[in-house]
Amino acid sequence: MTNKTIVVLLKGYPRLSETFIAQELLGLERAGFTLKLVAMRRPTDKKRHPVHDEIKAPVSYLPEYLHEEPVRVAKALMKVVTLPGFGSALKAFFRDLPRDFSRNRFRRFGQAAVLVAEWPDDAGWLHVHFIHTPAAVARYASRMSGIPFTVSAHAKDIWTSEAWDLSDKLDEADWTVTCTKAGHERLQSLSARDNVHLSYHGLDLERFPHFAGTRPARDGRDPDDPVRIVSVGRAVKKKGYDTLLRALALLPQELAWRFTHIGGGDELSPLKALSEDLGIASRITWKGALDQREVLEHYRDSDLFSLACRITADGDRDGLPNVMVEAASQNLAVVATNISGIIELFVDGENGLLVAPEDPVALAAALEKAIREPALRQRLGQAAEAKVRHDFDHHTSIADLKRLFTQSFASREAHR
Template sequence: MSNRRKIVVVLKGYPRLSETFIAQELLGLERAGMELVLVALRRPTDGKRHPVHDEIRAPVHYLPEYLHEEPSRVGRALLSWLPHGSFWKTLRIFAADLRRDPTRNRIRRFGQALVLAREWPEDGEWLHAHFAHTPASVTRYTSLLRGLPWTCSAHAKDIWTSQDWDLAAKLSSARWMVTCTRTGYDHLKSLANGGSNIHLSYHGLDLARFGHFEGTRPARDGSLGTDPVVVLSVGRAVEKKGYDVLLRAFALLPADLHWRFEHIGGGEQLSRLKALAESLGIAQRVSWKGALAQEDVLEHYRRSDIFALACRIAADGDRDGLPNVLVEAASQKLVCVSTNVSGVPELLTHDENGLVVASEDPQALARALERAIREPSLRKRLGDAAERRVRDHFDHNSSIVQLKSLFEREWQADTA
């Protein structure tokens, strides 16, 4: 058997602007000689695409997003699998899961797995899920139905909002699982009783797309109303990004300090955040740019003075891993002000290559912002150090080499 196999990659949605790191990884694996087929649980909802999506050659197959929308497709899949022994084995496992998680979402994942198993891509020999929650559920059930091995890339929300029993079951059946932060790695390791099938893999940055910033940023210090310091943030307007905390921190800055805040991204909380900016009296200093393509985001990194992201742990446990936007901003020598949540301290060390404060603390965040606004020399020192860290430790090619090695090691073991 050949050491090269066609990998069926299961994704929640594709393509998505907020998941550039996944597209970057897919392209990297293709360039490393891997043959991929993409299977998405949702069709795209973003109005724009990143250039990287157009470079990926793998075909995309969409499963029914909701089972009731395509009943004949689901019904044909069910009837086709009823005669197979693997169906009844998988049904018992699904029923046990459903007793612990009696939700429509769980039923949907089983139905999607039946459709994928029936509409199986020609010559597919391996399953890989991106995200350990719903995509991994579909992948696990499909693996059981077809008797094929599977692996998984876990990230952030999928780890911290999943039940431990569900993650443990997936860890016990997957050949291996990678994750992109030390905190996520340690948590998964604890659920797997220290199992050796869990690996830490920073997905990093495609540094060919984020080349060295050769320009010189102005030495703005917030003293001129005609030349304010520009603070940028990129991220969806959702709870875990902490934009309400960031706006409250801006409102605490001295009245004579001149700054402007620019936000890039969509998100369900945008209208509420705009209303908050109005109530805090800072709306005239805030620009809401909406979702932008990657090349436009890069241009904003290069013309801004500070990058800010007030990461927090949301009420449901959701949190960022290591936000890719922090790595992107740092690659452009842009000083980053952020919080000590999850994987952020794995990139940024306070006063060495960034400013890191406790989450949920607008006063501490305001003090860090004020310091960065007033001291252009500090911004340059920290920004230069941040770029060195990214280029030394967060090149995505290292992750691609690691993933390729993990796949090939399993394939070689199967043929031994």
Template sequence: MTNKTMVVLLKGYPRLSETFIAQELLGLERAGFRLKLVAMRRPTDKKRHPVHDEIQAPVSYLPEYLHEEPGRVLKALWKVCRMPGFGKALSAFLRDLPKDVSRNRFRRFGQAAVLAAEWPADASWLHVHFIHTPAAVARYTSLMSGTPWTVSAHAKDIWTSGDSDLRDKLNDARWAVTCTRTGFQKLASLSTRPNVHLSYHGLDLKRFPAFEGDRSRRDGSDPADPVRILSVGRAVPKKGYDTLLKALSLLPAELCWTFIHIGGGEELSRLKAIATDLKIAERITWKGALDQRDVLQHYRDSDLFTLACRITADGDRDGLPNVLVEASSQNLPIVATDISGISELFVDGENGLLVEPDQPQQLAQALERAMRDPALRIGLGKAAENRVRSDFDYHTSIADLKRLFSESWTSGAKS
């Protein structure tokens, strides 16, 4: 594939919360693909992961808001309106508009015009991450220019999109790949042809070498050496941190623990206020966003990892949070909820403890069980690590993508 160049369209780049995408980009480069990255938003994170610095692909940015670069947008529209596929793209846009009469819809068409007008001369494929708004830009771009496109779908983008919107994109894309069986089943049920594929992200296990240290025997009985509970995730509703805080407040008073949260997010202030109201704030440390090296050290220093993911009212949910795979690679035992792809990795009582979402009492009981029983934690952690190291190596997902790209790129036909 070294004679092929692919444009990869991203919602934002780089992002600390999307290490799985960065890892995939690096893997594709190492597999021989030449990439050019195009992002719809500029970065807002103040830090970068080491993997971002290893990616060689150049990065360019579309106008995040059309009014910020009117000259660039108008120049692009003038150019693309002469393209043979412009009429098809405009028709698709006009069909989509009644379903989403918003500035957002016009912005996606304008961004697509810029991407098509500024298309690199040596690129012959377009791949996009997320099947909601980024895929809209990719679809319009493909219709304008005739460039084939493919899509990686993940979680929120699947479950907050309407079925008709998903169906239109799946029918126009050469193929789609997604990272959980639940997501695969949803998309496959909507596509009119067998072009949806399942491929778990996995980890670059060289970045997460086996933890050779001994796991502690803390059992919550020593105030001077409390059980260390860790969670990594953005403070957003689907992560269920309000439920987790309530569960922590329900733990027996004599049980000694500390909780560390790593991640940013718009709900941090609200969660800190909840912790104060529940009278557990003094046991909690809010670390904010950290890079991958710091997160790895926290996995190794902690006794227990927990997430309380939920399905929100608008359907938003996680797939298989990458942090659960990362924590498991360090034999850190998991207490989590049994939604989406989480139950595709963990089996309750075998390699983790799973409870129903939005059930703080159940979560508190599972946390207490793990906290009081170091032997249980060690057994669960080892079993989860064995599963991750045997079945979640990212080289498998890169091999899947390389095969899909190579077959469809070579044939030039819909698969």
């Protein structure tokens, strides 16, 4: 295969919460692809993961808001209006506008114009992460330029988008790949073509090698050596941290435990206030955002991982949170909820403990069981790690993407 340069369009870059994207970018580079990254937003995280520094691809940024760079946007529009495909893009825009009459819709068209006007000469393909707003930019850009595009769809972007919007993008993209069976089934049901593929992100197991250490058999009876519970995730509604805090507050008072949360998020202040109201604040440590190496240390120093994911009122939800795969890779027992892609890795009682979402009583019972039974934690952790190392190696997902890109490039060459 002749090496091809792929422009990868991202919502924001780099982001601490999107290690799965960074891992994929590095994997594609190692597989022989040349990448150029274009992000719709500049970074806001104060830290970055080591993997971000290993990625060689240059990064450029589209105007996040059109009014902030009016000259750049105007020059782009003057350039792309002469392209044969501009009329097709404009037709799609005016078809979309009555269904989504918003400032964002205009912004996506303007960003698409800038993307096309500043397109690198050596790039022949556009790949986009997330099928909501980034794919809208990609779709308009593809129509303007005639350059094909492909999509990686994940979780929120699948479940909070309108069906018509998803269908249009699925039908125009060369192919779409997604990372859970649940997401695959939804997208496939909305596509008129058989072009949606399932490929789990997997984990870079070299960054998460087997933990050869021994965890103490803590059982919650020694107040000087409490069971250590950790959770990693942004403090946002879909993570269910309010449910987890309420479950912790329901544990027997004499049970010795400590809870550590890792991550940023808009809900941190309300959650801290809730922990005060529930009388458990003294048992909780809020670490904020940490890089991957620091998170790994916490997995290895903990006895139990917990996350209480939910489906929010607007349909937002996680797929299979990468942090749960990471925790399982470290032989760490997991207590979680049985939604979305979580059940594609964990089976209740076999390699984790799962309860229904929005049920702090059931979650408390599962937590108490795991706290009191170190032998159970060990058995569940070992089984979860075995499944991760067998079924969730990221080399599989990179091989899937390499095959898809190679087939697409070959097909395009054949039709020239």
